[in-house]
Amino acid sequence: MKPNTSFSNGSVAVEAKEMQVYYGSFRAVKDIALKIPTKHITALIGPSGCGKSTVLRSFNRMNDLVASARVEGQILYHGSNIYDTHVDPVEIRRRIGMVFQKPNPFSKTIYENVAWGARINGFKGNMDQLVEESLRQAALWDEVKDKLSQSGYSLSGGQQQRLCIARTIAVKPEIILMDEPTSALDPVATLRIEELIQELKKQYTIIIVTHNMQQAARASDYTAFFNMDGDRAGYLVEFDNTNELFTNPKNELTEQYITGRFG
């Protein structure tokens, strides 16, 4: 049986087509064709260095911030390529938000951490309401409602990560990219983030990079497995719904990787 590399039905939130990403002359990922299902959680897994973060960053032009990086091919979002010259990367990053590996709150109050993005986007509505709503969606409100004027740093690691999620949500994105969002957290905080993601997918499309296969298995709807070739360029091996990929992978490499017999 031929491994799946795409899903067949349902709406596509964003799609990579024939994408290559270079750092200088080094091709980090090659020939990526990947459709991300709308309002579902898609996990990107694969060995370290295979280009998961590179692929993730290309979905909202974060790679633009790396001087040596160059993206070829297309990322289609609402019918057009986000790398077209007329597209504003700042607007793309508002609509496709990102949460990083290490929680990175600003050295501001909890309230300002959430309000900041909306403020610079010229938000004119009720800010208190937006902050509360975002913190509630990030499952943090009850823990911080009495100390909104304290520094974001006063929170625990898991709370800081939920604060960063609230900050991302506050600008009303469509897609949230997460790069190993729980790797700096303890197991309980990790599970809380995973639960939170399940709630968020009702409103947002989520793409999560994780080196933790169990996390991909428990917390995602679809999984994309990447590997790298002899030239060290990463490529997509198999994409399938998560149940299928973890119980009956079609590709031998996927099988070896998820059963822990890789390499």
Add this chain to the structure above:
Amino acid sequence: MLRETYTKELRHLQDEILRMGSEVEENLLKAVEALTKRDLALSEKLVQADKWFNQRRIDIGTEAFSIIATQQPMASDMRLIAASLEIAGELERIHDYVKGIGNISLMIGETAVPDPLTSHMPEMAEKTRFMLHRALDAFTERNAQLAFETIKGDDAVDKLYNKTYRAVMTYMAANADAFELAQRLEWAAHNLERAADRVTNICEWVIYLATGEYKQGKELLKSFENK
């Protein structure tokens, strides 16, 4: 090799299934031998042996659960564990039929059994044993095709059962006083027929293990015809 301990644990689980399976194979033949040759001591032994098979099933289950808890099996490893649990359950139930035949033999006691009523039973037992043997080979080899071929053997066992059933009916009509004896022997043949059905279930789990797809009956037939 990566995950050597884990691989050994999975291997051990598989070996335990094979061991239990070959004991069941042997007892299937013995059950019919004891019944037809009126060896009550052997029947008694088989009835007693059933406890061991119940315990094997629990032990295999416990072993499988601890692998799940400690090793987070995925993909074909997970399917091996799922299939092993199911197969251990089927083997235990096949041995219930062995025990059932043993009990029937003990109930009949010293009475001689009329030949036409038992004449197909050795062949039924041997065919079922052979099916089980092939099912276990298919399990070891992850051989879906062999498992599928094995399922087809069930028809022959069904036919022999139907022959026995008719013989029983004829016998009852002619020997009203031996009604109870004939009924008991019909029940023994029915146990063998059910045992072969259980082997079919085992084959379906072997196919799941090998292909990742669980199918029964017509669905299963279709998927092999399309190949």
